[in-house]
Amino acid sequence: MPIKLAEATIDEQDMDALADWIKTYPRLTKGKFTLEYEKKWSEWLGTKHSTFVNSGSSANLLMLATLLEAGDLEPGDAVVVPALSWATDLSPVMQLGLEPILCDCNLEDYSYDLDHFISIITDGVVRKLGEHKVRLRPKAAILVSVLGLIPDMHKIVEMCDRNNVILLEDCCESLGSAVEGGQKLGTFGAMSTFSTYFGHHISTIEGGMVCTNDTRYDMIMKSVRSHGWCRDWSEDQQKAYCDEWGVSEFDAFYTFFHAGFNIRSTDLQAFLGIRQLDKLDMICKRRSENFAMYQNKVKEEFKVPVNSGFVSNFAFPIISKNRNKIANALMKKNVECRPLICGSMGKQPFFVKKYGEQVLPNAEKVREHGMYLPNHHLLSEQEIDTICEVVNR
Helix, strand or coil: CEECCCCCHHHHHHHHHHHHHHCCCCCCCCCCHHHHHHHHHHHHHHHCEEECCCCCCHHHHHHHHHHHHHHCCCCCCCCEEECCCHHHHHHHHHHHHEEEEEEEEECCCCCCCCCHHHHHHCCEEEEEEEEEEEEEEEEEEEEEEECCCCCHHHHHHHHHHHHEEEEEECCCCCCCEEECCCCCCCCCCCEEEEECCEEEEEECCCCEEEECCHHHHHHHHHHEEEEECCCCCCCHHHHHHHHHCCCCCCCCHHHCCCCCCCCCCCCCHHHHHHHHHHHHHHHHHHHHHHHHHHHHHHCCCCCCCCCEEEECCCCEEEEEECCHHHHHHHCCCEEEEEEECCHHHHHHHHHHHHHHHCHHHHHHHHHHHHHEEECCCCCCCCHHHHHHHHHHC
16 A cells, blocks of 8 residues: 555545535635634634635735735835745745745755745845845835744744844744743734645645634635625724725625735635534644654664654655665555655746755755655554654664
């Protein structure tokens, strides 16, 4: 039997419950289950507000669009993006007219190289824009907590606060990870994003979430998610905006207060999400236990230096000059494996076409030598033994 990189978290009981519910001919578009799911997510994570969208990628787009609509970012402002991240951490920055500054990763938890990050936010970077060279100083920074590993959150928050940089967290791979003391990743920044695509900690088939403690951001998000209208606001909020703009109750149906998208998800996805939250603690615990088993069974050179806290691991990282040999040996054993995310955004074609190739030394090592191994809630110790035997050999 193959050892899969990921396994479904939507089980037969979930499917049967979904089938029974659909037979009641319910409303399937965004409705009461979306509101319940958002409320339960916020309670589990520890934030005031959550906004359910159709993917983790849309969540990143919404997070940045919210800052623009709030006036806290303007087109042309610089945003720090990790070189080791996902395409849709970087793409929305470019698509929304912002200027990305790539930050190298470290080789321990794979988040920001703190020396490079501090240099960027304190000194800025010089870039040629048109005929002129300008010094860009970032106004926001996207932090990706890679594979559920825990960045130095207190140091990063301190540096952002000191330099008036808005911290945004992409926690799509780290649902449930927490620093020592129990504060979960996704509760440190102004906003945070999560993914519930297949293979992530829980699944709503497709789906994502944006979380915040800022009521103003939440209000803008709810509007931008749905065309820019005000229907998802409280009655008091709707009345205040309509009075300000002289909009009648009837005209409010088709009045748009923000430049919006349509990136809603559905009550079908939310129905599944509510059930998934019931088993999330178990899933996070199993992933953490698997991570500990990997740490105990791989050779010393492959162990991951871990900051104290709870690691809700997405997949186990390996850095080796023998990466391709290891990957081929694993695949011969029917073990699925992948490169360690994308390696470096500085080498991705869509970035190179606009900004030219950027070489960042640590991200380059990850690009050439990095890979990750399976972790999911159904992975057995025997399967981990098989994987580690191949890697160690």
